[in-house]
Amino acid sequence: MKIEGKTALITGGAHRVGKAITMALARAGANVVVNYRSSAAAARETAGEAQALGVGGLALQADVGDLEQARALVTAAVGRFGTVDILVNSASLWQKTPLPMGDFAAWHRVLGVLLDGSIYLADAVAPLMQERGEGAIVNIVDLSAWKPFPGYIAHGVGKAGLLALTRQLAVELAPAVSVNAVAPGPVLPPPGYSREQTARMGGCTLKGRWGTAQDVADAVRFLVEADYITGEVLVVDGGERLAPA
Helix, strand or coil: CCCCCCEEEEECCCCHHHHHHHHHHHHCCCEEEEEECCCHHHHHHHHHHHHCCCCCEEEEECCCCCHHHHHHHHHHHHHHHCCCCEEEECCCCCCCECCCCCCCHHHHHHHHHHHHHHHHHHHHHHHHHHHHCCEEEEEECCHHHCCCCCCEHHHHHHHHHHHHHHHHHHHHHCCCEEEEEEEECCCCCCCCCCHHHHHHHHCCCCCCCCCCHHHHHHHHHHHHHCCCCCCCEEEECCCHHHCCC
């Protein structure tokens, strides 16, 4: 796909990796719709930075785990830009869900964003893409899709499910729509990481260092532009999965 002149909807696109993806697509010439749940100021700032590049930028609030809000998000994007050509499901709720849970509210919140939100939005944009004869969906997973993180059962199940959803959507939406995933490794330390934890994590990769959010954004752009790749996952982890324990 030629990105210039297209419209991209990025969930969680206001900050961290999501912002890097948003700006990479904007620099490639796409109008960007920056979805946020609570980061209104950051979303408006990111949309403004995109507009400064000469493309359209729009910040829209929605809890993508709510079906009606997800549908309204797509409707608003189409109302502003006419269609949605690129969907990046980047939103993720980093919340512990250790067993025993007792209260399953956090489980439902985490999976609501990762799985419900992704399928709600894919379902809403698919007819637009199919009508135009092309489209790209990129889902952001992570290494927990293969390797569980202790205490984060909902996150791990959600990311593994999102990877499975990627492959299923590739089958369902072929041939017009390409659907792929990117799995980042250590690119941005989680909030609260100590200097020691950060150094140790970087040393667990074959590269011996952390990557950057831009590495993930570059992978997303590559998959959007790669017309003959679908149903695949691109791991951007500096070789962490292959590194000796």
